[in-house]
Amino acid sequence: MSSLDINTMSQRILALAPDAIMFTDREGIIRMGNLAAERIFRTPAEKALGQSLDLIIPEKLRERRREGFHKTIATGETRYGTELLAVPSMHQKGTRLSTEFSIVMLRDDDDRPLVSGLFCEISLNVTRRKRQ
Numbered sequence: 001m002s003s004l005d006i007n008t009m010s011q012r013i014l015a016l017a018p019d020a021i022m023f024t025d026r027e028g029i030i031r032m033g034n035l036a037a038e039r040i041f042r043t044p045a046e047k048a049l050g051q052s053l054d055l056i057i058p059e060k061l062r063e064r065r066r067e068g069f070h071k072t073i074a075t076g077e078t079r080y081g082t083e084l085l086a087v088p089s090m091h092q093k094g095t096r097l098s099t100e101f102s103i104v105m106l107r108d109d110d111d112r113p114l115v116s117g118l119f120c121e122i123s124l125n126v127t128r129r130k131r132q
Helices: 006-016 035-041 059-075 124-131
Strands: 020-024 030-033 085-090 096-107 113-121
Touching (some): 020 035, 059 113
Antiparallel strands (some): 096 113
């Protein structure tokens, strides 16, 4: 067994996971993201942290995303459960991406829901094919 403690291992897994992992607070502000989030969305952590998740959401989908997000926070439930949801997103320069994400419902010390997302990049070939 490794001499690393569970917290250190968890931090390393989070940092090095090949999929983007982002955590937002109850207001939808990005509070944490891993290296894959920086790579996939081409946005450095120092620019993303403290910004709305709208940073990676295409303009025409933002209102719908906000409504769903706030409903999830209010109820503590998501209709997607553990399913992967295919959604368009975008990187820093506005280029649209095809991504899939799942929601991880966390709760704070007062048992209020918090939301974390695991974004899986779909290959660029799929993104290109969807554009045609």
